[in-house]
Amino acid sequence: MYKWEYQIVLERLYYLHIWHRFDCYQNMVSSLECYFLKINLVLNLCNLRARLFFFNRTKDSMYHALTYATILEMQAMMTFDAQDMLNAGNTMKEAQAICQKFRKKLTVADSFNNLVHRQNLEHFTEEEIHAEICYAECLLHRAALTFLQDENMVSFIKGGIKVRNSYQTYRELDSLIQSPNYVKGKNYLHFEGGVKLGVGAFNLTLSMFPTRILRLLEFVGISGSKVNITHLVGLCTMLLLCYHTFMTFVLGTGKGNVEEAERLLKPYLARYPKGAIFLFFAGRIETIKGNIDTAVSRFEECCEAQQHWKQFHHMCYWELMWCFTYKRQWRMAYFYADLLSKENNWSKVTYIYMKAAYLSMFGPDDHRPFGDNEVELFRIVPSLKLKIAGKSLPTEKFAIRKSRRYLPSNPVPLPVPALEMMYIWNGYAVIGKCPDLTEGMLQTLTEAEAALERSPATELLADDQCLVKLLKGLCLKHLGKISEAEDHFIYIHLNERKIKYDHYLIPNALLELAVLYMDHGRREEGVKFLERAKQNYKNYSMETRTHFRIQAALHQAKSVSENGVHSGASAVS
Incomplete structure (x- = not known):
């Protein structure tokens, strides 16, 4: 028997074991157990059968309907396909109706009493409280789909109400557990x-929001512990992995x-060595550690692990695109941006912009793949704009505004568009762990300067010079050239009046200066510049993302203060 035939036999035996286990529990399985079994099936390349199995019981089981x-x-x-969203929305609505059948039946008097007092869940049966949690999860999923599917304000409000109701249900159920x-x-x-x-997922999300957003959420009744990861440990590894490898990064x-x-x-x-999503996170971890070649291998392995959902491949393509960006291998980075632009619908604007950005990094003698021209690609970017919940994606707004520099009337080339977008996605924190990659990037930026x-x-010269100063400052910081890095960030601060369009550079320069100070024991100065960046600048590109980063840096400063680390003297007026 060949090795691959042996592997197929083993996989089939494993799936039969999982199926037998599911048959034994199908009448009593909880939503969480159902979730883990779904991982066993879907992530071990059994997607079609998993869907058929759950579909067969969606009319009589709230767990199967929800899953x-x-x-x-x-x-x-993952597809962002309109028909897929419609199907998912309708199916989730049906699942919510199934959950409703298992919820406690309330009289008119009970309903009126609940308007004045919180309902007493202690008198619910076990099935009824399980129905409550499944119902709350359905509400949350439907809200997410509403935000993605509809653009009008009425739908946005309806989605917000679903989130609030879901949140309140989870809080009531949490109180029940503690009773x-x-x-x-x-x-x-x-x-x-x-x-x-x-509850843990809500609190984890709330912990990252800037103060102004938290105040708005508290106004509509959503508040929680700033950070309560203990609610999640051992319960949702993938959510925590997302938190540690994406959200906080x-x-x-x-x-x-x-x-x-x-x-x-x-x-x-170890348990799922060919599980695509776990291979993906393994690649992401290697990326953050700065092990770029190992990360590339992991993402390629992830693509080979399954063929059912091409969207997992697209997630890997996105990461591979950045890996080759860090290595300054523009042709390979372009290759993956091109694949994404042709196969994925998440953001055509971003993918085409990145294709153009990588082409602009080619040398004058380098062959352009497929005869593409960066100027032509930049010019079609604005026509590809996508709206979600009535709003354009911040990254798309950024790319569109940058692409307008290539209008036929008076085109002014962008100096390092790929490296600028790399900053937006915090890529300099990755290469900062690899001195050789950082040195190479610094050389590219020095040449651009x-x-x-x-x-x-031109009227854009000051903008371009300050951009390069910001990126060079990051490279210098990671190379341990602290004084030089400080000078580069201060340069932007001192020349902010000369900046005509790229106003986002100023608060971000203050943010980077503040982080630099805090990393070297100058906490008070760092907090001062964080507050200045937070309070003094508005209506600039990627503002929300900058505020998230400021909030994270303030949390860092608070932690430093509580641990008794002293700050040094200021070098900036």
């Missing part, structure tokens, strides 16, 4: 897991908890 709808939602989220009068049923552990997952200061992510992933990667000095003066 099947979730699978369709996962597909819709001394609650009688635990046989499936209590699964129920508690589902509740802690919901992209929306923070590039200091995600890699050690914790590795610890969480290790047992799952020299080219600007030789170019004719």
